[in-house]
Amino acid sequence: xxxxxxxxxxxxxxxxxxxxxxxxxxxxxxxxxxxxxxxxxxxxxxxxxxxxxxxxxxxxxxxxxxxxxxxxxxxxxxxxxxxxxxxxxxxxxxxxxxxxxxxxxxxxxxxxxxxxxxxxxxxxxxxxxxxxxxxxxxxxxxxxxxxxxxxxxxxxxxxxxxxxxxxxxxxxxxxxxxxxxxxxxxxxxxxxxx
Amino acid sequence: xxxxxxxxxxxxxxxxxxxxxxxxxxxxxxxxxxxxxxxxxxxxxxxxxxxxxxxxxxxxxxxxxxxxxxxxxxxxxxxxxxxxxxxxxxxxxxxxxxxxxxxxxxxxxxxxxxxxxxxxxxxxxxxxxxxxxxxxxxxxxxxxxxxxxxxxxxxxxxxxxxxxxxxxxxxxxxxxxxxxxxxxxxxxxxxxxxxxxxxxxxxxxxxxxxxxxxxxxxxxxxxxxxxxxxxxxxxxxxxxxxxxxxxxxxxxxxxxxxxxxxxxxxxxxxxxxxxxxxxxxxxxxxxxxxxxxxxxxxxxxxxxxxxxxxxxxxxxxxxxxxxxxxxxxxxxxxxxxxxxxxxxxxxxxxxxxxxxxxxxxxxxxxxxxxxxxxxxxxxxxxxxxxxxxxxxxxxxxxxxxxxxxxxxxxxxxxxxxxxxxxxxxxxxxxxxxxxxxxxxxxxxxxxxxxxxxxxxxxxxxxxxxxxxxxxxxxxxxxxxxxxxxxxxxxxxxxxxxxxxxxxxxxxxxxxxxxxxxxxxxxxxxxxxxxxxxxxxxxxxxxxxxxxxxxxxxxxxxxxxxxxxxxxxxxxxxxxxxxxxxxxxxxxxxxxxxxxxxxxxxxxxxxxxxxxxxxxxxxxxxxxxxxxxxxxxxxxxxxxxxxxxxxxxxxxxxxxxxxxxxx
Numbered sequence: 005x006x007x008x009x010x011x012x013x014x015x016x017x018x019x020x021x022x023x024x025x026x027x028x029x030x031x032x033x034x035x036x037x038x039x040x041x042x043x044x045x046x047x048x049x050x051x052x053x054x055x056x057x058x059x060x061x062x063x064x065x066x067x068x069x070x071x072x073x074x075x076x077x078x079x080x081x082x083x084x085x086x087x088x089x090x091x092x093x094x095x096x097x098x099x100x101x102x103x104x105x106x107x108x109x110x111x112x113x114x115x116x117x118x119x120x121x122x123x124x125x126x127x128x129x130x131x132x133x134x135x136x137x138x139x140x141x142x143x144x145x146x147x148x149x150x151x152x153x154x155x156x157x158x159x160x161x162x163x164x165x166x167x168x169x170x171x172x173x174x175x176x177x178x179x180x181x182x183x184x185x186x187x188x189x190x191x192x193x194x195x196x197x198x
Numbered sequence: 199x200x201x202x203x204x205x206x207x208x209x210x211x212x213x214x215x216x217x218x219x220x221x222x223x224x225x226x227x228x229x230x231x232x233x234x235x236x237x238x239x240x241x242x243x244x245x246x247x248x249x250x251x252x253x254x255x256x257x258x259x260x261x262x263x264x265x266x267x268x269x270x271x272x273x274x275x276x277x278x279x280x281x282x283x284x285x286x287x288x289x290x291x292x293x294x295x296x297x298x299x300x301x302x303x304x305x306x307x308x309x310x311x312x313x314x315x316x317x318x319x320x321x322x323x324x325x326x327x328x329x330x331x332x333x334x335x336x337x338x339x340x341x342x343x344x345x346x347x348x349x350x351x352x353x354x355x356x357x358x359x360x361x362x363x364x365x366x367x368x369x370x371x372x373x374x375x376x377x378x379x380x381x382x383x384x385x386x387x388x389x390x391x392x393x394x395x396x397x398x399x400x401x402x403x404x405x406x407x408x409x410x411x412x413x414x415x416x417x418x419x420x421x422x423x424x425x426x427x428x429x430x431x432x433x434x435x436x437x438x439x440x441x442x443x444x445x446x447x448x449x450x451x452x453x454x455x456x457x458x459x460x461x462x463x464x465x466x467x468x469x470x471x472x473x474x475x476x477x478x479x480x481x482x483x484x485x486x487x488x489x490x491x492x493x494x495x496x497x498x499x500x501x502x503x504x505x506x507x508x509x510x511x512x513x514x515x516x517x518x519x520x521x522x523x524x525x526x527x528x529x530x531x532x533x534x535x536x537x538x539x540x541x542x543x544x545x546x547x548x549x550x551x552x553x554x555x556x557x558x559x560x561x562x563x564x565x566x567x568x569x570x571x572x573x574x575x576x577x578x579x580x581x582x583x584x585x586x587x588x589x590x591x592x593x594x595x596x597x598x599x600x601x602x603x604x605x606x607x608x609x610x611x612x613x614x615x616x617x618x619x620x621x622x623x624x625x626x627x628x629x630x631x632x633x634x635x636x637x638x639x640x641x642x643x644x645x646x647x648x649x650x651x652x653x654x655x656x657x658x659x660x661x662x663x664x665x666x667x668x669x670x671x672x673x674x675x676x677x678x679x680x681x682x683x684x685x686x687x688x689x690x691x692x693x694x695x696x697x698x699x700x701x702x703x704x705x706x707x708x709x710x711x712x713x714x715x716x717x718x719x720x721x722x723x724x725x726x727x728x729x730x731x732x733x734x735x736x737x738x739x740x741x742x743x744x745x746x747x748x749x750x751x752x753x754x755x756x757x758x759x760x761x762x763x764x765x766x767x768x769x770x771x772x773x774x775x776x777x778x779x780x781x782x783x784x785x786x787x788x789x790x791x792x793x794x795x796x797x798x799x800x801x802x803x804x805x806x807x808x809x810x811x812x813x814x815x816x817x818x819x820x821x822x823x824x825x826x827x828x829x830x831x832x833x834x835x836x837x838x839x840x841x842x843x844x845x846x847x848x849x850x851x852x853x854x855x856x857x858x859x860x
Contacts, residue, residue, distance in 0.1 A: 095804070099816075099817045116698075119720065144700055144826050147826075168528075170527060172528065179536060187423045189425050190423050198418065198433070
């Protein structure tokens with residue numbers, strides 16, 4: 005509040021037209037620097053490493069790190085993070101960016117000692133999507149990858165259990181892809197009035 | 199000694215069974231059938247626009263010489279979420295607390311505007327003239343095949359418990375289709391389930407009756423646009439009685455039972471048997487024999503097993519010992535994440551708690567908080583406290599369900615009846631607070647929908663006092679019972695390292711000595727202001743997991759009592775975000791992504807939302823706790839155990855099949 009007020013007085017007196025822009029800029033800057041301080045103290049090394057070695061981009065919201073990496077480093081970054089204390093893997097999943105023609109594959113990790121979550125994502129082409137499996141790092145990732153394989157059609161190389169999990173005798177394209185329209189499918193199979 | 203004490207208490211205490219016809223614990227705030235005030239209605243059609251289930255259509259009606267548009271509601275689609283009532287600008291559409299919507303024909307559930315404007319009235323059925331001794335005997339001995347199809351089954355649970363007690367009608371829950379007369383379809387039916395239902399239906403002896411609960415088997419209901427659920431069960435097998443509601447209360451189910459008995463007494467012997475398999479598409483897939491070694495053999499467990507839920511595991515056995523287990527989920531897969539992409543942010547608040555029926559409040563909370571993170575809203579403190587009360591009450595009832603099922607799976611049915619009977623008290627509190635028993639639809643982005651009722655504090659205090667006394671009674675009855683201990687101790691041990699490796703969370707992890715509770719480590723809402731203990735135990739066996747839940751019930755009871763005392767004054771909903779835009783039912787949410795995790799009754803539940811800047815989510819990922827607990831960890835833990843321990847280990851890890859299937 006105090007911060008805003010100070011600038012308010014300043015701008016009203018001298019430069020009325022820039023008041024709004026200045027206020028917003030400073031508010032944003034103020035917020036970002038404060039958040040960065042909290043995170044960087046905890047795991048400054050990890051982020052530095054990721055940036056220099058793996059060409060990673062990152063943002064954060066409170067205790068959630070959002071890391072973006074090139075797909076060639078997918079497995080190495082996962083291995084690296086596991087060695088750095090991210091012991092638990094919560095999930096492996098994907099997002100279909102149809103317009104860009106990309107699949108975003110991501111996994112969510114948790115570091116119990118620093119109480120920090122990390123979402124690591126990478127983008128792979130939508131045509132013949134495949135990526136290395138994490139199942140030899142975290143045992144439970146095999147099941148999550150199996151689900152993603154079934155619902156998105158992304159192949160995880162090295163995963164030994166890529167078999168149908170939730171759907172039985174499914175004939176159409178993987179249902180979570182954006183070009184699969186659930187409402188049209190229902191109309192096709194069950195008719196307009198059921 | 200403790201057992202004798204419990205026995206004495208049971209014999210001398212007041213019974214917890216309600217009379218019938220139910221002197222129902224029905225509150226005024228319950229969301230039942232609508233009432234339409236035709237004078238106030240201007241025919242704006244907002245209710246039609248916001249209805250996520252397409253239950254409302256505007257029809258032209260001639261009234262007082264003028265033609266105008268009024269809403270017509272199809273109760274075979276309505277899910278009683280109340281979005282239409284909230285949005286009505288002139289308060290023309292309102293809820294009554296009337297839950298009785300029992301019909302023999304689906305078309306009778308379409309309520310025209312005239313019919314909606316009449317106040318609801320229950321006509322008690324009159325007993326017919328009994329036609330022969332066979333009909334009389336059959337009507338008083340209906341055995342129900344228990345197959346947990348979908349979420350409406352949760353309201354058949356009170357009928358098994360001593361709260362509503364179906365045995366007074368001569369009804370019995372039966373595990374075997376060859377001995378049952380009634381096939382109870384509890385909610386939505388997926389294609390995978392339908393194949394099993396047809397098989398069960400074919401195996402039942404004649405005369406056979408089919409009862410459906412809820413809207414989904416009638417007309418698609420909530421999942422009308424899901425690619426994996428069927429829309430009308432009558433296309434495949436004949437249905438005799440339909441109970442509408444989402445889920446229907448236990449009272450209408452009772453009415454359906456009475457109506458069915460009367461129909462049978464007057465000579466009704468079920469519809470003609472007729473099965474449509476869609477040219478063999480709905481035949482069961484051939485069972486793949488995986489075993490090659492003649493020494494070992496394999497057996498399936500579920501989905502039609504009294505202790506399996508709608509979930510399936512294949513076991514490879516060597517003698518009596520389990521060599522390996524392979525889970526086969528998917529019987530409840532509705533494609534939730536896909537469905538949510540089609541609905542607006544606001545419409546999703548009524549669908550999201552339906553992921554897991556046993557603990558819907560946590561799912562509501564997780565989703566709403568993730569949306570609030572995206573929209574950057576500052577929630578009023580009063581709303582935070584009310585949300586916490588809802589979440590804790592929901593945790594209590596979920597743990598009580600688990601205690602009941604565990605009782606059944608060790609063969610100690612008394613616990614089942616009593617725990618589920620006591621659960622009614624918690625549900626009553628939830629109903630008073632939120633207006634819904636199972637699906638509360640209480641949270642909206644920015645706050646909560648209703649204020650606390652006037653005498654809620656006293657009700658909570660009374661219930662907490664009662665439940666604390668009952669917990670002592672449970673100690674005598676089961677937790678200190680040497681037989682119960684012998685059955686559960688040293689069974690299904692999970693070590694601390696295994697739990698972390700396999701990502702076990704919730705009470706299962708805390709019973710193995712892992713101090714992980716998101717309410718403490720990542721405090722959401724106002725949990726950081728609340729004083730509570732995180733229960734951790736060291737043994738890691740089935741008994742420790744049970745005991746952990748029992749202690750969490752106690753802790754949650756204290757928390758609720760504490761919270762009710764401390765509810766701050768203030769407004770209920772914050773309608774503008776910090777960035778200054780209004781939150782409304784059709785408004786978009788800024789571009790970005792957010793992850794939010796909450797502690798549900800079963801463990802860590804995460805919502806990952808991606809917004810494209812539209813009024814619908816671009817992608818929703820629900821990371822349910824049971825996916826890792828059950829699909830990954832349980833098969834590993836079962837290895838080496840005896841066949842008879844399967845239900846104990848399985849339910850001590852507290853499954854919700856609907857959660858991992860989604």
